[in-house]
Amino acid sequence: MKQIKEKLYLCSGLLAGLCIILITLLLLAQIVGRLFGFIVPSAEDFAGYALAASTFLGLAYTFKEGGHIRVTLLIQRFSPVSRKWQEGLILAFSLALMSYVSYACAYMVYESYLYDEVSYGYIPVPLWIPQTPVAIGVIALNLAILDAFITVLKGKTPNYSEHEDTLALEEI
Amino acid sequence: AKWHMPTPYGDGNLPTQIAYGFAEEIKDKTSGDLDITVHSAGSLVKHTEIPRAVKTGQVQMGEVFLGILGNEHPVFKHDNIPFLATSFEDAKKLWEAAKPQVEQQLDKSGMKLLYAVAWPAQSLYTKMPVNTLSDLAGAKMRAYSPSTSRLADLMGTTPTTIQVPDIPQAFSTGIIQAMITSPSTGVDSQAWDYVSYYTDVKAWIPKNVVVVNKRAFRRLDKNTQNAILEAAKHAEALGWEKVAERAASDKAKLIDNGMKVSDPSPELLNQLQAIGATMIEEWKAEAPKEVGEILTRYQN
Amino acid sequence: MDMLWISILLAFALLALLSLGVWVSFTLIAIGGLGLVLSENYQVDLLFATSSWGASTAWSLTALPLFIWMGEVLFRTRLSEDLFKGLSPWLSGVPGKLLHVNILSCGIFAAVSGSSAATAATIGRMTLPELRKQGYSERMAIGTLAGSGTLGLLIPPSIILIVYGVAAEVSIARLFIAGALPGLLLVSLFMGFTMMWGYLRKDELPKTSKQDTSWSARLKALRKLLPVVGLIGFVLGSIYGGITTPTEAAAIGVTGALVLAAATGSLSRNSFMKSLLGAVKSSCMIGFILVGAHFLTLAMGFLGIPKALALWIGGLSLSPMELILYLTLLFVVLGCFLDGISVVVLTVAVVLPMVEAANIDLLWFGIFIVLVVEMSQITPPVGFNLFVIQALTGKNILYVAKAALPFFLLIGVAIGLISLFPEIVTYLPATMSQK
Ligand code: NA
Ligand code: NA
Numbered sequence: 001m002k003q004i005k006e007k008l009y010l011c012s013g014l015l016a017g018l019c020i021i022l023i024t025l026l027l028l029a030q031i032v033g034r035l036f037g038f039i040v041p042s043a044e045d046f047a048g049y050a051l052a053a054s055t056f057l058g059l060a061y062t063f064k065e066g067g068h069i070r071v072t073l074l075i076q077r078f079s080p081v082s083r084k085w086q087e088g089l090i091l092a093f094s095l096a097l098m099s100y101v102s103y104a105c106a107y108m109v110y111e112s113y114l115y116d117e118v119s120y121g122y123i124p125v126p127l128w129i130p131q132t133p134v135a136i137g138v139i140a141l142n143l144a145i146l147d148a149f150i151t152v153l154k155g156k157t158p159n160y161s162e163h164e165d166t167l168a169l170e171e172i
Numbered sequence: 173a174k175w176h177m178p179t180p181y182g183d184g185n186l187p188t189q190i191a192y193g194f195a196e197e198i199k200d201k202t203s204g205d206l207d208i209t210v211h212s213a214g215s216l217v218k219h220t221e222i223p224r225a226v227k228t229g230q231v232q233m234g235e236v237f238l239g240i241l242g243n244e245h246p247v248f249k250h251d252n253i254p255f256l257a258t259s260f261e262d263a264k265k266l267w268e269a270a271k272p273q274v275e276q277q278l279d280k281s282g283m284k285l286l287y288a289v290a291w292p293a294q295s296l297y298t299k300m301p302v303n304t305l306s307d308l309a310g311a312k313m314r315a316y317s318p319s320t321s322r323l324a325d326l327m328g329t330t331p332t333t334i335q336v337p338d339i340p341q342a343f344s345t346g347i348i349q350a351m352i353t354s355p356s357t358g359v360d361s362q363a364w365d366y367v368s369y370y371t372d373v374k375a376w377i378p379k380n381v382v383v384v385n386k387r388a389f390r391r392l393d394k395n396t397q398n399a400i401l402e403a404a405k406h407a408e409a410l411g412w413e414k415v416a417e418r419a420a421s422d423k424a425k426l427i428d429n430g431m432k433v434s435d436p437s438p439e440l441l442n443q444l445q446a447i448g449a450t451m452i453e454e455w456k457a458e459a460p461k462e463v464g465e466i467l468t469r470y471q472n
Numbered sequence: 473m474d475m476l477w478i479s480i481l482l483a484f485a486l487l488a489l490l491s492l493g494v495w496v497s498f499t500l501i502a503i504g505g506l507g508l509v510l511s512e513n514y515q516v517d518l519l520f521a522t523s524s525w526g527a528s529t530a531w532s533l534t535a536l537p538l539f540i541w542m543g544e545v546l547f548r549t550r551l552s553e554d555l556f557k558g559l560s561p562w563l564s565g566v567p568g569k570l571l572h573v574n575i576l577s578c579g580i581f582a583a584v585s586g587s588s589a590a591t592a593a594t595i596g597r598m599t600l601p602e603l604r605k606q607g608y609s610e611r612m613a614i615g616t617l618a619g620s621g622t623l624g625l626l627i628p629p630s631i632i633l634i635v636y637g638v639a640a641e642v643s644i645a646r647l648f649i650a651g652a653l654p655g656l657l658l659v660s661l662f663m664g665f666t667m668m669w670g671y672l673r674k675d676e677l678p679k680t681s682k683q684d685t686s687w688s689a690r691l692k693a694l695r696k697l698l699p700v701v702g703l704i705g706f707v708l709g710s711i712y713g714g715i716t717t718p719t720e721a722a723a724i725g726v727t728g729a730l731v732l733a734a735a736t737g738s739l740s741r742n743s744f745m746k747s748l749l750g751a752v753k754s755s756c757m758i759g760f761i762l763v764g765a766h767f768l769t770l771a772m773g774f775l776g777i778p779k780a781l782a783l784w785i786g787g788l789s790l791s792p793m794e795l796i797l798y799l800t801l802l803f804v805v806l807g808c809f810l811d812g813i814s815v816v817v818l819t820v821a822v823v824l825p826m827v828e829a830a831n832i833d834l835l836w837f838g839i840f841i842v843l844v845v846e847m848s849q850i851t852p853p854v855g856f857n858l859f860v861i862q863a864l865t866g867k868n869i870l871y872v873a874k875a876a877l878p879f880f881l882l883i884g885v886a887i888g889l890i891s892l893f894p895e896i897v898t899y900l901p902a903t904m905s906q907k
Contacts, residue, residue, distance in 0.1 A: 016756060017748040020537045027534070027723035030333070031716050034312075034347065037330040039321060044335060048529035054537060055528050055759030058752045067753035068495040068760065069862050071853070073870050075493040090494045097502055101520065108521035111228065115281065120220055122318055124243035131525065176774065183821055184641050209776070213639050215817050216773040218526040230518045335531055337634040338717040340645040345714035362643035 009064045012140055016058025022050045041122035049130035056137025060144040066160040091149040098142045105135040175208040179235040180219035186418050187289040187380040188212045194407040201399035227282050232388040238379050246459040247273040253455050254323050254375045255448025260416055263377035269469035273462050283383040286404040289411035292354045292419035293374035297367045299349040305443045314351035326447040340366045355422035364429040373436045478510050479777050490853050500764025507771030527766035532631050537755035538722035539585050543594030544747035545729040549738040552598035558696035561689050568670030571616050574599050578620035579659045582627035584707045588849050589856040592621025596864045607678035611875045618857045619879025620662055622846035627655040629718035636838045639820045646901040647838050653896050654839055661882045703728045769814040782822035792830040807848020839897045847883045850876040
């Protein structure tokens with residue numbers, strides 16, 4: 001179970017990374033295209049879609065790695081018991097909030113599909129296609145929050161806080 | 173009620189100024205019952221998201237550049253077919269001819285057309301003087317849509333995509349040597365800083381349209397509905413009246429700032445008309461029935 | 473509900489969620505939703521989707537993850553070490569020593585990148601570990617980075633100048649040129665402060681053994697800078713040589729960094745993956761905060777709070793100097809809670825007519841706005857440079873903000889100077905129109 005979860009988190013990070021590579025390639029293609037006089041149609045649109053996909057697909061991985069930042073100044077001074085309550089409370093809150101956000105994003109995809117929404121650029125891309133990674137990304141984030149919530153309920157430390165207290169500089 | 177109306181362009185532009193007047197008139201007519209806040213320059217909703225926001229009722233009203241709806245249905249493309257309507261007179265006639273189809277398409281996605289405001293005609297900005305198309309041979313011209321790209325091809329130039337904010341730098345560093353846009357955009361971006369020649373080819377006259385969410389409109393009482401429709405009629409009339417003035421004053425500003433403004437040579441005009449004819453045929457092929465109807469109405 | 477009470481409630485809720493340890497991006501989304509409900513707008517779901525889709529697909533932002541990735545790649549090469557080795561014989565005699573590397577590299581990198589977060593992230597990734605290793609005061613290392621990272625906005629190219637130029641209808645080409653001298657002014661202010669600090673606090677600087685500062689040693693050391701200078705020169709050359717637009721230049725930067733890493737033998741499968749995942753972590757964090765900030769901006773648009781504040785100032789009938797003072801305060805307050813670009817977008821329609829009526833040059837005002845927005849990048853609770861540096865160092869956001877405070881004040885000094893001597897801004901663009 002734990003291994004599967006780790007794999008899923010890594011998958012979230014790698015997919016997001018793949019999108020960053022995709023942006024690089026698209027921009028390079030556009031530069032090369034300009035030198036040789038051909039157009040990469042809708043390159044800007046596709047780069048934008050890849051950017052959205054990278055931001056959202058990477059949410060779960062970033063969450064688990066403690067990459068999403070927060071203010072820990074006050075909560076660091078809590079006693080271990082109240083700290084547990086505090087983490088449980090904000091995880092429950094985040095779970096509720098992100099469930100709503102997941103619903104909103106999934107509904108956006110559904111509506112784009114229903115109304116045959118297309119992009120405005122060169123190629124009329126059906127919008128539900130590039131919007132799907134956005135919805136999937138937030139749902140994956142929800143699973144990551146749920147995972148952390150269960151960990152806290154079990155009385156253990158969630159993996160994001162292990163990471164966020166160590167300095168990012170000391171990796172490597 | 174309090175309504176919100178996002179518009180894409182800044183306060184200096186004619187369509188935005190007309191939108192403010194439109195909202196004001198409705199407020200007066202309904203003695204404050206319907207208070208519409210205009211959010212200009214995409215400050216509330218980004219331009220490309222405005223149609224969707226109106227469609228789904230996130231905002232009740234909105235303004236959009238008709239050209240960006242081109243991918244939804246070919247009838248919207250009547251707005252940027254080069255050399256189809258090059259005077260305000262013709263543009264008005266074309267708009268009347270296209271309106272029923274446009275209304276029908278907007279209605280299908282839950283929007284009601286209120287009014288349109290035209291922009292000054294799109295003309296040619298170049299680094300070099302242009303007497304005939306051969307002067308442009310091999311130059312790189314800005315393209316931002318399939319039709320501007322096709323136009324660049326037919327003009328014997330290489331279409332190059334550049335985003336609006338990058339235009340000044342793209343000219344100065346030689347990424348592009350030509351573009352087609354309105355004198356207003358030229359003035360807004362102080363085109364004289366980066367390009368010298370303006371050939372007044374009047375390629376096409378694009379429009380912004382203001383739309384209202386159908387359900388939101390239906391929920392209003394008859395008097396308020398009438399107030400909106402009447403204000404819309406005034407706005408559209410005012411738009412046609414002012415745009416000609418605006419075109420003249422913008423052109424004067426280009427001259428004042430040292431741009432070399434000229435009318436196209438007869439030869440260039442002939443070449444461009446031929447390109448126009450080709451592109452009109454291609455447009456018709458996209459939706460023979462609807463486009464055919466527009467063309468028949470327009471040409472008779 | 474009254475607008476005043478709504479503002480107080482929202483600010484209170486924001487601070488409460490943040491201090492309870494709710495993630496910054498989540499907090500912004502929650503407050504945006506609350507704001508919409510309070511403005512009696514109940515289509516929160518649709519509005520969130522529209523606003524996030526628009527924010528996360530913005531073309532001008534595509535450069536951000538690429539620059540961050542570039543920093544991650546360079547950090548894993550010998551380049552960052554070489555940067556210090558190349559500069560240390562030059563800087564070891566200067567009070568503050570290698571702290572100036574932060575300021576100078578940010579100033580140079582700002583000519584490539586249009587955003588301050590990307591500048592702080594890329595340069596900080598290279599310099600902070602090295603400064604730390606050499607025993608420099610952490611607080612000063614963080615402060616100089618937070619402050620000079622903001623140069624990314626002032627020195628062209630600049631995203632915010634483009635946003636302002638489009639909104640105010642001021643030539644972007646002129647704005648870019650106008651940013652150059654104030655950029656140099658800021659660099660000198662930052663370096664001057666660092667020298668003074670270094671002079672007064674010698675004990676907080678590492679005691680290095682006697683450095684060879686002869687000219688031959690200096691020139692020899694310069695060779696170490698060749699790869700970095702080459703990379704930056706290559707990117708700048710591709711922009712000004714007409715090969716790429718500033719946005720696309722980020723792709724050239726990443727490619728160049730990967731080539732350099734491969735050429736120096738520091739590119740392995742493992743380091744490639746690590747750099748990519750590191751870039752994912754930072755850019756995803758920033759991207760999602762931007763999504764939240766954009767949503768909060770939308771709510772502010774519906775509520776009309778920034779507009780009302782600007783209108784209130786407009787009603788005070790102030791003299792031009794007073795107007796600038798009030799606007800600075802307005803932007804600093806708004807900048808605490810919103811990101812800089814949002815502040816400009818939300819207020820420009822109201823503020824510009826006031827500024828025009830006061831006969832203030834719109835070109836000058838553009839540079840003024842950038843300086844104020846720079847300040848907002850380093851004020852808590854919402855300040856993007858603070859977020860970036862928190863992610864880089866693990867230091868608390870308030871610690872980072874405190875470290876950045878002197879630089880916040882120095883930007884204030886720069887605003888004072890350009891108000892007293894507007895020529896600092898207008899001189900270069902004026903030479904342009906005489907052609
Ligand atoms: Na910059
Ligand atoms: Na701030």
